[in-house]
Amino acid sequence: MVTRQPKLIFSPTDLRLLRIFQVVVRQEGFAAARDELGISPGTISNHIAQLEARFGVRLCERGRKGFSLTNEGVRIHEAAENLLRSIENFSGIVGSVRGELSGTVHFGTVDAMYTNPDLQLQKALAKFNVRAPRVQIHLEIASPQDLLQRLLDGRYSLILTPIDDAHPSVRAIRLYEERQSLFCGAQHEFFNMAEKVLTPNLLQKFPYAARTYMKETAGPANFPFSNAAQASHMESLAILILSGRYLGFLPEHFAAQFVERGEMKNLLPDLTSFYDTFYLAHRKDEKSRSMSLLFECLSESHVTG
Secondary structure, three states: OOOOOOOOOOOHHHHHHHHHHHHHHHHOOHHHHHHHHOOOHHHHHHHHHHHHHHHOOOOEEOOOOOOEEOHHHHHHHHHHHHHHHHHHHHHHHHHHHOOOOOEEEEEEEOOOOOOOOOOOHHHHHHHHHHHOOOEEEEEEEOOHHHHHHHHHOOOOOEEEEEOOOOOOOEEEEEEEEEEEEEEEEOOOOOOOOOHHHOOHHHHOOOOEEEEOOOOOOOOOOOOOOOEEEEEOOHHHHHHHHHOOOOEEEEEHHHHHHHHHOOOEEEOOHHHHOEEEEEEEEEEOOOOOHHHHHHHHHHHHHHHHO
16 A cells, blocks of 8 residues: 655745755755854754655755765755746746836856956946845856856856856847956065066966866966866965965956055966956846846946946
8 A cells, every 4th residue: 555645735934944955055065054044054954854854855965975965855956946936036026016126136256356347346236226125136156157057047047257158048248358367476486586587488387276167278378287276266266376386367456456465476467368258148038127127237337337
């Protein structure tokens, strides 16, 4: 005789637990999710156990071997993404019917954007909040590849990032170019070396710190490096450069603070510098008025400064 599971009726508590589960998946663990959720890893673990009891399946493995989703957890995670996004879209539609903007806009971008004078992201977000005070912005930092993938699977409404090859379902507009230059730290032997002594061949012989999401070599096509270290964010890349052991590329606007303090030096900028083109992108089927307004604010911020 087959025992039939009782029909699952969703409650507000279930939705709250699902949101906690999604944060844990996004942060890849209980400890990493602590800051975003504002609760202890032990409490998070209890919430996930409660959700597993509700569904009757184990969602994730946790322990000394680290965090990983079970096959059932992967399916629940994907379904939860669709469910929570649908709820947010519904809230936005209700707000539109009532003549107001509400709900949530998920916006993703790369790191080290706050020092960019060509964008002034802070002003764009302030303008958006003035014009749509009831809309909540969920801002996340990720690599260009992750940003595009999360846009395609519906986790983000809008992204700002370099894009090598936009998907046919994505509308992307070119916003600006960002100059990337090669830097060394104050403790590096190149720091006090005369520029006329430096050559591309000499630079390429020294340890190089790369971005994890870039190809094996970075920089101009005629100026490749071999990786000796990797970093996933500009801040961590800057730490490697400041150690005095590694060379690395940084956006000039982000590195300016270190250069002004005498902690970094720009090496052969006429030969090594290159440009990343940044695009503002959303899915072509995105109907959110809130997303359209944020898109407008970001575009205006770049144009008007």
